[in-house]
Structure formats: C-alpha cells, structure tokens
Amino acid sequence: MxxxxxxxxxxxxxxxxxxxxxxxxxxxxDGDRSSLSVTSPYATAEGVSFEHGTVREVREGDCPSSQPTVDAGGTALTCTIADTQPAKGGDVIPVEVTPELAKTDAVEVGDEIRYLDLSTVMQGGAAPYVFVDFVRSVPIVALAVGYAVVVIAVxxxxxxxxxxxxxxxxxxxxxxxxxxxxxxxxxxxxxxxxxxxxxxxxxxxxxxxxxxxxxxxxxxxxxxxxxxxxxxxxxxxxxxxxxxxxxxxxxxxxxxxxxxxxxxxxxxxxxxxxxxxxxxxxxxxxxxxxxxxxxxxxxxxxxxxxxxxxxxxxxxxxxxxxxxxxxxxxxxxxxxxxxxxxxxxxxxxxxxxxxxxxxxxxxxxxxxxxxxxxxxxxxxxxxVDPKSTGGRDDGGIGATTAEPAGTPGTLAPGARLVALGGPGARRRTEPGA
Incomplete structure (x- = not known):
C-alpha cells in the first residue's frame, strides 16, 4: 500500500x-532587449550627479530656486531647506525639499538623504541641490535580518x-x-x-x-x-x-x-x-x-x-x-x-x-x-503510515497479537501467544494458560 x-x-x-x-x-x-527603450529616471546629464549626505538642520527659508525672481526685483518664495553634510566631505549645503514632501514633515535632523547635485550646470536658474529620496539601506537591512532571525528561531x-x-x-x-x-x-x-x-x-x-x-x-x-x-x-x-x-x-x-x-x-x-x-x-x-x-x-x-x-x-x-x-x-x-x-x-x-x-x-x-x-x-x-510501523503492521511477518488487558509482559488467563511467520510456522499454546 x-x-x-x-x-x-x-x-x-x-x-x-x-x-x-x-x-x-x-x-x-534569450536576453535580447533591443526592441525595448526605457529612460532611467536615475540617469543624469553630463555634470549632474546623485549624492547622499546627512541632514544637520531643517529650516524654513528663501527657496534657492527663487534667486532669479529676487534678482529681477521680485519676492523669494519660502520653502523647506535641509542643510546637509555631504558624505564625500566638504561644507554643509542647502538642499531644497519638494513642497509635497515638506507638507509631511518627513525630513528630520540625522536623516540620510539622496540629492541631485546641479551646482556645476545651474548658475542662478534653479536650486543647485534638490532632494530626491531617503537612504533606507540601514532600516531595511535591519528588518530583513530581524525577520530572518525570528523565522529561524521559531x-x-x-x-x-x-x-x-x-x-x-x-x-x-x-x-x-x-x-x-x-x-x-x-x-x-x-x-x-x-x-x-x-x-x-x-x-x-x-x-x-x-x-x-x-x-x-x-x-x-x-x-x-x-x-x-x-x-x-x-x-x-x-x-x-x-x-x-x-x-x-x-x-x-x-x-x-x-x-x-x-x-x-x-x-x-x-x-x-x-x-x-x-x-x-x-x-x-x-x-x-x-x-x-x-x-x-x-x-x-x-x-x-x-x-x-x-x-x-x-x-x-x-x-x-x-x-x-x-x-x-x-x-x-x-x-x-x-x-x-x-x-x-x-x-x-x-x-x-x-x-x-x-x-x-x-x-x-x-x-x-x-x-x-x-x-x-x-x-x-x-x-501511508507516517509513523514508525513497529508492532502496528497487522498480519505482517513477525507480528504478534495485541496483549490482552493485564500486567504488561504477562499473559492474562485464557490468552494464547501466537507466533506468525512464513510457511511452516508453528502455533504454540502455553500449557495451563
């Protein structure tokens, strides 16, 4: 069976x-993707780069992107600015935070952020440093390790x-x-x-x-x-x-x-x-x-x-x-x-x-x-019996009949001990049992 x-x-x-x-x-x-043309949102023009750093201060101030308006005699717009210490070193730089993100107050002191460095291509026409995203490597890796530890422990x-x-x-x-x-x-x-x-x-x-x-x-x-x-x-x-x-x-x-x-x-x-x-x-x-x-x-x-x-x-x-x-x-x-x-x-x-x-x-x-x-x-x-078959294979070679109620290892009155085997096996009854 x-x-x-x-x-x-x-x-x-x-x-x-x-x-x-x-x-x-x-x-x-086959790996042929010649018919597919996708422009990566992380691709940059010559002289533009993605950088990351640590936020040292979050403040409200005049938007760096409003400088052309100020130069023309207008009034600068107010926006959230994250003063950031670049990871590659150097002076603290003002990173302009997008209005959508500024409404959530998500940027805080100590956050690791990624920003777009436009300082070499933008001269007064826009903000030279623009917030792009947070650096989430540490918390996500910590969660993944914690998940693995919990799963393996249990x-x-x-x-x-x-x-x-x-x-x-x-x-x-x-x-x-x-x-x-x-x-x-x-x-x-x-x-x-x-x-x-x-x-x-x-x-x-x-x-x-x-x-x-x-x-x-x-x-x-x-x-x-x-x-x-x-x-x-x-x-x-x-x-x-x-x-x-x-x-x-x-x-x-x-x-x-x-x-x-x-x-x-x-x-x-x-x-x-x-x-x-x-x-x-x-x-x-x-x-x-x-x-x-x-x-x-x-x-x-x-x-x-x-x-x-x-x-x-x-x-x-x-x-x-x-x-x-x-x-x-x-x-x-x-x-x-x-x-x-x-x-x-x-x-x-x-x-x-x-x-x-x-x-x-x-x-x-x-x-x-x-x-x-x-x-x-x-x-x-x-x-399919998922357990060990020791003693439970009814009618199997070498199996014995279950013991009747009584002291384990002994035979109750009237019981017979029967040995089952192949051809020529003998059946023996204990005298006086």
Missing amino acids: RRRATLLLSAILVPVGVITLIAMVLLWP ARWRGLRAIIGLVGALVVLAHFILPGLVEGRPPLLLGLVGSVVIMYGVLYFAHGFSARTSTALLGTVFGLGVTAVLAAWATDAAHLTGVGDENAYTLVNASDGLSIFSVILCGLIISGLGVLNDVTITQSSSVWELYELAPDTPGRRLFSSAMRIGRDHIASTVYTIAFAYAGAALPVLILVSLYDRALIDTLTSGELAEEVVRTLVGSIGLVLAIPLTTGVAVLVVKA
Missing part, C-alpha cells in the same frame, strides 16, 4: 515536473530552508518570468510554468520529500491551473488594459512588442502563489496530524474533520487577501471614495477593476484547491 501510494503520486508529479522543465527551457529568454532549519527557497523563487522571477514578458513570450504559459517551478522548489526544499509535501504540491498545481484558466478568461472578459497606471504608460511607450495585457495576465497567476501554497500545505499537514491522533478514523470522517479546518482557513483567507490590497492601495481608495459615483461603478472602474479581478481569481483557485488537497491527503494517509 505504501509503495502503491508513492507510485501514484510520483506517476502524476514526475511527468508534470519533467514537462514543466522542458517548457521552461523552450520559453527561456521554525529552525525549516525556516532557514524556506528563506533560501524564497531567494530561489525571486531568482526565477527575475531571470525567467520578467525577461520572458519583456521579450513577448506567451504570458499564460510563462506565468504557469514559472509558478509551478517555484512551487516545486519551495515546497520540497522547505518541507522535505514526503507524501505529505507531494500531496500539498499536487493541490497547489491544481489550484494554479484553475487560477490560470480563470485569469485568461477574466482578463479578456473584464477588458483589463492596465493603462490607468503610470508605470503601464511607461511600458507601453517603451516597446511596441510589450503587451500590458500579458503583464496583467501573468500577474494574476503569480499573485496567488503565496496564499495558495499556504492553504495546501496547511490542509495536507492537518490531515496527517488528525490521522496520527486517531489512526482508526474512517476516511470519510477524516475528510470531514479536515474540511472543517479548511473552511475556517477559507473564511479567513477571503478577507486576508482583500485587506492586504486595501492596505497597499489606501491612496487610490481614498481618491475613489471622494468621487460621487455608485458603488458598482467604483468597483468596476479602471482604477479598481484589476485588483478586484485579481482578488476574485486568486480566491477561487485557492478555495477549490482545499477540498482537492484534503481528498488526496486522506487517500494517501490511509495507505
């Missing part, structure tokens, strides 16, 4: 894995493997999916193949090779397939163009061969990876844990118990996805809420339609993956 269950899972997952690898090789980008080696798996997933995204989209590869195949490769690597690397992990992977692949089909239909039916986004405009103007439709379609498939992986591995583990607590539970009852856990997971996941988007898109939601429009018009508008479709498509895929994963896990767990 154990061998049969393992062969069954392998008969499904091994061919899927081989086909996925072959498709990945065929879809692998999950131990499995947590470390999960972090390494995440790095591998980002490598697949950066070197396969994104360049493939740029070069015009089929977005549906690209997103599906890349996602399956990521899930194979992440699940087996983080959770190990086992029937439990294989069951979760099978449910994940099924959920990805459902998500891909729904994404292909919804992207076309809902007319998701993506042109309402500034970055989309940049991509449209950068290349005639790059389709925003393709980017949206691939994004719908990838966006559900994390939550889908979460629910499938949870359901698979739930079935195994329930079985270990009560090995004699019938399969139908085991499925029902695990699905009660799955329903709770579905209920929590529904608003988890919605709130995750709401938190990331608060400025858009605030703007849309200020418009005098009906609710249905707001939800189906170009500003929100893409995120609404992404949430619904991902949710349907993960909801359908839960009963499939649970059913497969129940079938496998009834055939």
